[in-house]
Amino acid sequence: MHKENNLTKNQQIVLDLIEKSKEPVKAYSILSNVKKRGINAPPQVYRALEKLIKIGKIHKVESKNAFVVCKNTNCEVSNATAFSICQACEKVTEIINSKLSKYLKSFQDNTGMKYKKYNLEFFGLCQKCKSK
Amino acid sequence: MHKENNLTKNQQIVLDLIEKSKEPVKAYSILSNVKKRGINAPPQVYRALEKLIKIGKIHKVESKNAFVVCKNTNCEVSNATAFSICQACEKVTEIINSKLSKYLKSFQDNTGMKYKKYNLEFFGLCQKCKSK
DNA sequence: CTACATAATGTTATATTATAACAAATTTAA
């Protein structure tokens, strides 16, 4: 919400909007909400999103085509992301767990491929929805 | 490739096509390739895909909006999927690693949320692309 | 400062991915 350095006007507008939201926000929802602030067309939103992802301010939740603020000081510019997604209420939370990230960052499969990046999405029922 | 039981004609046609492909296939690529077999419109493809995912025959690679055959006899109807994706050649391979799947299936975060399902995508350079 | 390079912007158009809605045909199972 507060002014970040290094960000251009459009990037800041888009980031502000995502930060204000409790839920992941979709690109066209962002667009319709920032029209009053002078952003008129999809490319302006997608460009800002691309940059914000690149610098690690936000992440894309792939299974939802939606965007969330990075809550993790350790995810190292978007290279190691994990989310918990409730299948009922659709709530998405970034998982911050150093054991998990250490495990995955050092994971090696049998092909010898060295991983630079991962994205993990867990699905289940959150506390609230479980008790319904 | 061989006739599977339980599948309808369209489901079988779509599955055959995905099985024949070495790479993840996109929905509209499937569509254009099965027109000669009588599938004319997107909903026919998407319905087949939905069913095939549900029964665990195929997976969706979320970061690519593309579909691959399940290579894993243990992924238990799509509930535990992991992929290795080369950022250069875009090759996608399903990771079959029981340590990894055990670790993730039993993973618990601090919210008490119990996970039923996960999808993990690793990115890096495959052997071939690394040595270029 | 100034000129070059780089990045960001604004804009129009279009490509790509996915679903809604509904009538008809087929399969399943009571």
Added chain:
DNA sequence: TTAAATTTGTTATAATATAACATTATGTAG
């Protein structure tokens, strides 16, 4: 063999994302 459920075929449209290009702003080296 009828009712229910599923799958199909079809048209239309919604939702997500990028191409292309002219313009403006910003950063940086000389």
